[in-house]
Amino acid sequence: xxxxxxxxxxxxxxxxxxxxxxxxxxxxxxxxxxxxxxxxxxxxxxxxxxxxxxxxxxxxxxxxxxxxxxxxxxxxxxxxxxxxxxxxxxxxxxxxxxxxxxxxxxxxxxxxxxxxxxxxxxxxxxxxxxxxxxxxxxxxxxxxxxxxxxxxxxxxxxxxxxxxxx
Amino acid sequence: xxxxxxxxxxxxxxxxxxxxxxxxxxxxxxxxxxxxxxxxxxxxxxxxxxxxxxxxxxxxxxxxxxxxxxxxxxxxxxxxxxxxxxxxxxxxxxxxxxxxxxxxxxxxxxxxxxxxxxxxxxxxxxxxxxxxxxxxxxxxxxxxxxxxxxxxxxxxxxxxxxxxxxxxxxxxxxxxxxxxxxxxxxxxxxxxxxxxxxxxxxxxxxxxxxxxxxxxxxxxxxxxxxxxxxxxxxxxxxxxxxxxxxxxxxxxxxxxxxxxxxxxxxxxxxxxxxxxxxxxxxxxxxxxxxxxx
Numbered sequence: 001x002x003x004x005x006x007x008x009x010x011x012x013x014x015x016x017x018x019x020x021x022x023x024x025x026x027x028x029x030x031x032x033x034x035x036x037x038x039x040x041x042x043x044x045x046x047x048x049x050x051x052x053x054x055x056x057x058x059x060x061x062x063x064x065x066x067x068x069x070x071x072x073x074x075x076x077x078x079x080x081x082x083x084x085x086x087x088x089x090x091x092x093x094x095x096x097x098x099x100x101x102x103x104x105x106x107x108x109x110x111x112x113x114x115x116x117x118x119x120x121x122x123x124x125x126x127x128x129x130x131x132x133x134x135x136x137x138x139x140x141x142x143x144x145x146x147x148x149x150x151x152x153x154x155x156x157x158x159x160x161x162x163x164x165x166x
Numbered sequence: 167x168x169x170x171x172x173x174x175x176x177x178x179x180x181x182x183x184x185x186x187x188x189x190x191x192x193x194x195x196x197x198x199x200x201x202x203x204x205x206x207x208x209x210x211x212x213x214x215x216x217x218x219x220x221x222x223x224x225x226x227x228x229x230x231x232x233x234x235x236x237x238x239x240x241x242x243x244x245x246x247x248x249x250x251x252x253x254x255x256x257x258x259x260x261x262x263x264x265x266x267x268x269x270x271x272x273x274x275x276x277x278x279x280x281x282x283x284x285x286x287x288x289x290x291x292x293x294x295x296x297x298x299x300x301x302x303x304x305x306x307x308x309x310x311x312x313x314x315x316x317x318x319x320x321x322x323x324x325x326x327x328x329x330x331x332x333x334x335x336x337x338x339x340x341x342x343x344x345x346x347x348x349x350x351x352x353x354x355x356x357x358x359x360x361x362x363x364x365x366x367x368x369x370x371x372x373x374x375x376x377x378x379x380x381x382x383x384x385x386x387x388x389x390x391x392x393x394x395x396x397x398x399x400x401x402x403x404x405x406x407x408x409x410x411x412x413x414x415x416x417x418x419x420x421x422x423x424x425x426x427x428x429x430x431x432x433x434x435x436x437x438x439x440x441x442x443x444x445x446x447x448x449x450x451x452x453x454x455x456x457x458x459x
Contacts, residue, residue, distance in 0.1 A: 142420060153399075154404070
């Protein structure tokens with residue numbers, strides 16, 4: 001019996017490790033529409049010194065790493081609440097200090113957003129957690145599947161890493 | 167105030183449905199400090215559900231024996247050992263005994279701790295030393311004893327530490343434990359780095375309120391009902407979900423995880439408003455330093 005039997009997951013972004021683990025635990029991946037769980041992965045931006053970064057590059061990192069994540073999570077939570085259902089949101093990205101100042105800003109903002117949304121939506125039964133890591137391993141997939149499952153029912157607003165350098 | 171009926175409260179699966187198969191720790195022995203009761207017992211039970219043999223270490227041998235008997239009902243070999251984790255010789259002797267009876271210890275759960283509400287100015291040197299050294303020195307001594315043995319065998323292993331949800335915020339009314347539990351969390355990353363090359367992983371679970379028979383919250387006269395509503399998740403934690411997460415960090419499922427502190431507190435440690443209740447210094451709280459008596 002998998003951790004995510006009968007659950008649908010919308011996986012935004014690319015992570016074979018996460019997709020494999022979610023499906024191995026019985027989840028069904030869906031592209032859009034209603035889903036029980038939202039998992040959001042971003043590709044790491046290029047590591048560039050701030051003074052050599054064009055504003056468009058800066059803005060693109062913040063768009064992908066923060067703004068679009070917030071909008072998707074907000075819309076997901078509204079859907080779940082309207083449907084009278086709980087849910088889970090998991091954000092995945094690189095560690096805060098791993099790359100340039102653009103990523104540092106986006107990932108830091110995302111971490112505190114995670115804590116905030118975790119509390120705002122706690123009584124909707126919607127949990128929000130983040131994994132900031134370099135890992136693209138089976139462990140990352142299993143950690144995300146765990147956070148998506150009822151086994152993590154008491155984990156919300158948590159920001160965690162996986163490996164030593166996270 | 168009860169949790170309103172229209173709020174949704176996320177619940178874990180029941181104890182009989184652990185998140186891993188019953189042989190995931192087969193052939194391994196876990197040593198659990200303070201494993202005879204409370205959160206240590208929950209850790210021990212979770213390891214046992216994965217098939218680990220359990221050495222139950224405690225200062226009080228009666229309590230360790232009771233815990234060991236309870237764990238044995240899950241069908242694994244157990245062995246109770248009397249040990250004060252503040253003393254290196256006792257720690258070494260406990261590992262010797264565990265390995266003689268059960269076999270090599272490849273998993274370690276550092277749980278031993280003490281805690282009670284008290285104003286900082288009322289903490290005696292003895293009380294300070296007891297609370298801080300059981301957690302800080304005890305975790306160091308048990309972890310290093312464990313690691314030396316694993317390194318000598320040329321085998322890896324996993325350590326999990328029971329930390330607490332108040333480690334990043336301070337805990338007024340509990341200065342000794344505030345210091346002690348954060349030390350455990352901050353040593354996780356360095357221990358993990360020291361032993362990564364030896365295949366020994368080190369992680370911690372920073373646990374929120376998991377009331378149980380031997381916890382201060384569990385002994386609360388009015389019971390734990392009133393504690394449910396104060397937590398964003400709408401409930402206190404079920405002790406088996408804490409045990410599971412602790413054991414999970416030691417499974418092959420999380421083989422790549424090390425140096426991490428996972429907060430499992432239903433959002434309890436997070437700020438819930440910009441505006442806070444009127445500040446009352448702990449010494450002026452009519453209901454005591456923790457403010458809930």
